[in-house]
Amino acid sequence: MSAALETAVTAPAVAPAPPLLEVNNIEVVYNDVILVLRGLSLAVPQGRIVALLGANGAGKSTTLKAISGLLKTEEGEVTRGEVRFGGERIDGTDPHLIVRKGIFQVMEGRRLIADMTCLENLRLGAFTRSDNEVKRDIDMVYSYFPRLKERTGLAGYLSGGEQQMLAIGRALMARPKLILMDEPSMGLSPLLVKEVFSIIRKLNEELGITILLVEQNARMALSVASYGYVMEQGKVVLDGTAEALATNEDVKEFYLGGHGAERKSFKNLKSYKRRKRWL
Amino acid sequence: MDWSLLLQLTLNGLIVGALYGVVAMSFVLIYKASQVVNFAQGEFLLVGAWVCWWLLTDWQLPFWAGFLFTLAFMTLFGMILQVVVLRPLIGEPVISVIMATIGLGIFFQALMKWIFGVFAKPFPPIFAAEQVSVFGLQVQTVYLMSLGISVLIMAGFAWFFTASKHGLAMRATAFDQQVAQSLGVSVPKVFAMSWAISAVVSSVAGVVVGVVNGVSSALSFYGIKVFPAVILGGLDSVVGAVLGGLIVGLLENWAQYIDAEWLNWGNMYTIAPFYALILILLVKPYGLFGTKNIERV
Amino acid sequence: MAVMTPAGDYRTSYREDMTIFPTRNSRLALWLGLALLCAAPLVLGRYELGLLVNIGIMGIAALGLNILVGFTGQISIGHAAFFGFGAFASAWLHEQFHIPVVLCIPLAGFMTALIGLVFGAPAARLKGLYLAIATLAAQFILEDFFARAQWFTGGVAGRITEPFELFGWRADREESFFYVVLAFVILMFVGAANLMRTRDGRALVAVRDHYLSAEVMGINLAYYRTLSFGIASFYAGVAGALYAHYLLFVSVEAFTILLSIQFLGMVIIGGLGSVMGSLMGAAFMVLLPEAVQMVADALAGGAIDRALRLGNSISFLREMTIGAAIILFLIFEPDGLARRWRLIKAYWKLYPYSH
Amino acid sequence: QPIPVGHLMDLSGATSDVGTPFSQGVNDAWAWLNRTRNGVNGRQVNVLAFDYGYQAPRAVSQYQAWSRERVVAINGWGTADTEALVRFVTRDKVPYVSGSYSAALTDAGGKSGRQGVEAAPYNFFYGPSYSDALRAMLIWAAEDWKAKGGQGRPKYVHMGANHPYPNSPKAAGEALAAELGFEVLPAIVFALTPGDYTAQCLTLRNQGANYAYLGNTAGSNISVLRACQTAGVNVQFMGNVWGMDENAMKAAGAAANGVVFPVRTQAVWGQQAPGMANVQAVSRVSDQSGNAYRPVHYLAGICSAMLVAEAMETAAANGGQVSGERVRDGFYARQNWVPKGFEGVCAPSTFTKDDHRGTLAVSIYRARVSGDTSQGSVGELMQAGTMRLEPVKTVTLDRRADWLGW
């Protein structure tokens, strides 16, 4: 590994206590043949936001699915390594049990129950709960996303952005300890992107929810996260505190766009350009 | 026009239709939870009827006790089936599961013949008055029983699917198993639940048919007979299934009337519902009560 | 899953890249297999040939259903009725108009295709199971029609048919009819394989996978949904006609929903959307009862027989085995025989470097 | 070296309720023959029994298997498979004694000229054809109507599914009924499976039918009987050979009381007849205790098997070769043929080259049910007299040439 930063992979400098979530050197194979993750390790400390960046197909979503157990439903399998949550091994556990342990994944592409109303989708989010504060939490979600309250129709007819809001709201309903977010800002308008990130920050600060954030909008992600990982082809190639990453030259060029204040224009791209590969 | 015959046939249609409705409901239940068309539904009826028959004759239990034991057994039966056959198929395309139910149908058809023989067997008398007169039509008492039960079951389902969170979970599972799992829903449990309930509900119908006609393996034909009912009502609507059942019952009887009075074609009784089915689907592609799929890009 | 091709397989033209049998070995195997099949009547007995004929006929019908179910994603529970229609149509054409049987068979296919289009008309609007049940209605309505249409089917008594004849060569025995079926199997399967790699075949699959975006690509949904019904019925009709001239007698009783379900079973066991799978599925469904019977015969009188008191229950056990085999198959080989076949081939290609 | 004989049975399919006792009779008879008479002319008979589950294609492929074994005769079963095999057995010259009593099969020479009827020189069956049985019942019904003092023309209706087997005697029955002075009502159709047939019964009542023929197998007939009982329909039902028996009586209970139906043997289980001792001996093949009750089909099964056996004996006599052709000729060797040792049980049969109507004498029985049939086995119920089979009349039809193959 030719990481530009000399930080240890598994122990973020900011959190000496054992992390809430620990992924140790896992290998993931789809359909018994396609090796997608090759020895990936990361750690998410309690109460923090950790960002996971990487190119398309790097295996970010796969990593999240490996944690939440959803891999099983896609003929994928963790063939090596381990995933620990609060010290307890959870790889190989059924996804619905993992949800009950307090990990909730907001899947890529929203994945709402299209033929149910917003309200029903939210109530479903609270499926694992048996307390009677569900109503209050629904109001809380509505206070975060007032638009949702106006939409009484079926979730399938919502616009893309509305669906994204509902997906995040649904995750809140489960009151998880750890939320795995797969590209929460995808398809949102700039205004809403900001809103979503401020909500992510709020969730983290007010409710103390730990968040593992997969995001293509690196700028935003690093602005809320305290620590970050960059992965490529199934491996972590770079990691460090958010500040450190944000000032790293390569990250700047390939994830943030431009050096410092001057922004590279999309207009004047050449067909041939420098591509940075860590591997 | 022979009004009294028509009236009697109408009544009969409603009563038999309620029975179809019960089977249709149990059918829709599995569909709602897993989008699986259960071709073994008829065999559920069969198993329920035989078990009840066995308890009443070999064990000489009173009807209510035998009936309750049958329901308990069917709960177990549905769950075991789910564990043995359907759990391994979770995540496979729906068509595979549908095919598996065909396998199940073949299997239980033969198993029942093996255990209970190939001859039709009668139920012992159950009600003091085997038949009662309803508006001049002699009706088997068990039919009235099934009518009562089906109303109860229907109300229960209506509540279950809209208000209970398990009902929601079931619908979510039908829509997308992966998402349901990500929400903490145990897909195997949902399946177990729906199969168990479905088995119980259809065994009620099985017992009723058994009491009326005697139990024999051909009873499983009811499983196919309800297809028009289910589709007319719309695959995903419990209330629709019951109404579909009633409509099919009525159609059959009216067809019989028209046939007997004017056409003399014979066989209209069995075929008419299917003609009606095609016509209705042409006008309403999602049945009378089914909901349109969400199609948004 | 990515397609695996052996190392050292360099294709230099698109034409080579588009062949049905991509490697030289597979082409070799094909010709060898064909040669063996042609020699089959010389070595095999009537019983085995009868099974092969059955497999061929069922395979053609299953392929038709596979085009509908596997490629276009529409379930049909009425395939047996179309199969039956083809059988009656061919018999009727021959008796009524004295058309030679060779021509009756494809003509029956076209007639069935027409009927399929009639029942497939709702297909343009219906989706999924609603359509499936409409085909169920077709099954019952056609069955009723068979029993009623004396002029066409000979009524409930059935109709006697004439054997296949070509320039004085009569194929009224398994030994000769085998070649007729073989020829049709080759024609129909090659046709299907070609269909699948040209415009209309792709359009069918596109409609199945995502009909909304298919429409945007300029695909006429109604046309293709109906077309798939037409093609499926054509295959069913041809197979039915072959069946009629094989059994030399057609009767309503043979074309019940049970057979429809069996066709579905062949398609799924063979592998949805696989051309060759249809044939394998048919073979499985035809051979399974025979195999179970064979095992039962072998056991008869033996220790297991006595211990389980099989005796009269053997027939139930056989039925149960068939049911269980279907289920087990789906559990352990959900993608069908075709996939298993691919894996075996892949294994041999990579041998000895299988891992 | 044993003689191979095929036996097609339905133990698991749609007609297994009657197929099971019938094929048991056939199997037991062959086993008994092998054991007590040392087979046919000293050669054991190897019965290749196959349960085809009432699926014609399976029957056809099994037939191919048998033709490899060179079976000299086949005991067959259903309508569809028998018809499907007609050509094959004619081609291969294998006598085929089936359980399908369709009159179309009796036209051995193909001389009747009826549409859709083809020469079936190798097809035989034991007992009256469906048509002849119905004709006999109609003749009885006409007398019954007079005897009961019925006024005006009695009304007759044919009931059954629109399928080959129930429909086979429809035209013949309706024609004779009209000839006999019945008013023939439009036929009532009901499926071959059990169901609720109240609608049909209400129609029946509304039409005011007096005599109704039930053309289906037992399962669905029971449903009709029960529904009609509930609906309070007062009509004399006439069953067919496969549509009514002791098991059906038990299943239908009181609803079956009074139904008349044809019985193919001259005596039923428990009655006295010279050949009954042998029947009991046959029965002990599969039931050592000798306590089992044997329904009518079992006895008919024995008689069908014994016909084949004696035809084979004729073929083998004087060192003759047992070939299919010679076995067929064996069927023509005797007049009023009763298998040896089964006198008083098997009805006399006469087959000729052109006419395979073996018997024209039809014994009509009436089912009597008095009380609850749900508890106890058929044997016990018959023993206790809760269920009885009551001989009504034996009608002997003329061997009319215009009825051949119809």
Next chain:
Amino acid sequence: MEATTPILAAERVSLRFGGVRALTDVSFEVRKGEVFSIIGPNGAGKTSMVNCISGRYRPTEGRIRFDGQDITRLPTRKRAAIGIGRTFQNLALFGHMTVLDNIMVGRHHLLKHGFWTGMPFWLFGAQREEIAHRREVEEIIDFLEIQHVRKAVAGTLSYGLRKRVELARAVALRPKLILLDEPMAGMNLEEKEDMARFILDLNEEWGMTVLMIEHDMGVVMDISHRVMVLDFGRKIAEGRPEEVLADPHVRRAYLGEADEVVSEPEEAMEPVES
């Protein structure tokens, strides 16, 4: 490039779903050869507009003209042939087909051989036609740099690759107007750059008019000639990117008070104080 002939014109288009007003009185023109962007808050009706153009929805009121032809009531499937192609916001590939076949489907309306002549593949030129079109498709594959997944089944690709395949499929139609619904969603910067380059090439080299919905302001600013802003189904602004972004109404409705993304990148990057 300053072309003026309109290739597409929407005239007072309104679209209602029951009570929901997805579009109200929207009129605009897209000129031949330009890159035209639609922006606006979520649920503003952008996708609905594209759906109206591609035929998925039929406007409740108003008309849409393409190349001078009124296409308001033209069936969806006929729009491919007149030159309208599109991609989808939520991926809509044919999941079980290979990438190659997916793109070949894009050529559907250009292929002539149906099942009659397709079944006897070798006899009536079906093979020749397939090969010819395969060549074209390979060109697109090369252009979009997806050679390595050519034979992969589309459903197993990662999100970003699927988007590219979808673009390839739309390009294979050889449309005059290509509608792109959020082509950059879910991509990192580098991939966005690639995508931007593809779009520019399509526009400049392949001569396609581009109508694009996009939330990434950077991209919109840089590559579009003109921008239209929708809000609550109404058009609130239209013009050159700089003009539109300067509009206070737009800033409030869409970007938030001040546009940090474009003008003050450093500020947004401040990490959370922990």
